[in-house]
Amino acid sequence: MQKIVFATGNAGKMREIKEILSGLETKGEPVEILSMKEAGVDTEIEEDGQSFEENALIKAKAVAACVGDAIVLADDSGLEVDYLDKEPGIYSARYMGEDTSYHIKNANLIERLTGVEDEQRTARFVCAIACVLPDGRNFIRTAAIEGRIGYEEKGENGFGYDPIFVVPSYHKSAAQLTPEEKNAISHRGKALRKVREELVKMEKRI
Numbered sequence: 001m002q003k004i005v006f007a008t009g010n011a012g013k014m015r016e017i018k019e020i021l022s023g024l025e026t027k028g029e030p031v032e033i034l035s036m037k038e039a040g041v042d043t044e045i046e047e048d049g050q051s052f053e054e055n056a057l058i059k060a061k062a063v064a065a066c067v068g069d070a071i072v073l074a075d076d077s078g079l080e081v082d083y084l085d086k087e088p089g090i091y092s093a094r095y096m097g098e099d100t101s102y103h104i105k106n107a108n109l110i111e112r113l114t115g116v117e118d119e120q121r122t123a124r125f126v127c128a129i130a131c132v133l134p135d136g137r138n139f140i141r142t143a144a145i146e147g148r149i150g151y152e153e154k155g156e157n158g159f160g161y162d163p164i165f166v167v168p169s170y171h172k173s174a175a176q177l178t179p180e181e182k183n184a185i186s187h188r189g190k191a192l193r194k195v196r197e198e199l200v201k202m203e204k205r206i
Contacts, residue, residue: 002026005039007063007074012159013188017073020183020192026203031071041066052076052090052128053140060130060138069134073195077127077188079161081149083120084112092161106153106164113149121148125165125174127187129195139198143190147174158182 004024006017014035024031036042045062049055059074078092088095088109096105113121128142145167153163155175162174167185174182183189 003070056130064132125187141194
């Protein structure tokens with residue numbers, strides 16, 4: 001059975017990933033989708049790229065070196081706040097320290113936007129997903145979702161910066177959306193569907 005190993009240990013991400021990639025097949029057999037932990041991979045990866053795309057590929061190649069005959073996917077994603085010169089950007093996970101809770105990170109961003117009106121609170125989530133195939137070939141797909149930073153945390157769904165990211169079309173934070181609503185419009189959902197489309201095209205060419 002073909003396996004896809006996604007280079008993350010984040011349970012929230014894995015739920016989204018498995019929902020969006022479910023039903024993938026190779027040679028008529030279902031593809032098994034595993035996290036790094038489920039695949040038995042425990043490796044330190046230094047994300048020293050200068051873009052989401054570079055970091056995603058660094059992670060994917062590092063995990064691919066550990067798993068043998070599997071497709072490896074890795075994402076690098078983050079929040080860009082225009083008023084803050086696109087901070088925290090590629091440092092989103094490490095913003096204020098990796099062990100700092102997102103309640104604290106979110107509160108800090110809201111505080112830095114004190115007095116800033118809606119039209120200047122524009123922001124986006126960006127996600128780049130790198131795919132490394134067993135033969136070493138690779139490709140990257142990137143997607144984003146536009147929104148703005150709210151004035152307080154709202155919602156219990158999602159994770160990370162979702163509670164402060166307002167999605168204009170829904171007039172809700174990303175953490176107030178249902179999983180189905182979020183997957184339909186999220187940066188990761190869009191990028192994963194692009195990756196899925198490419199994998200399906202490649203399967204048809206085999």
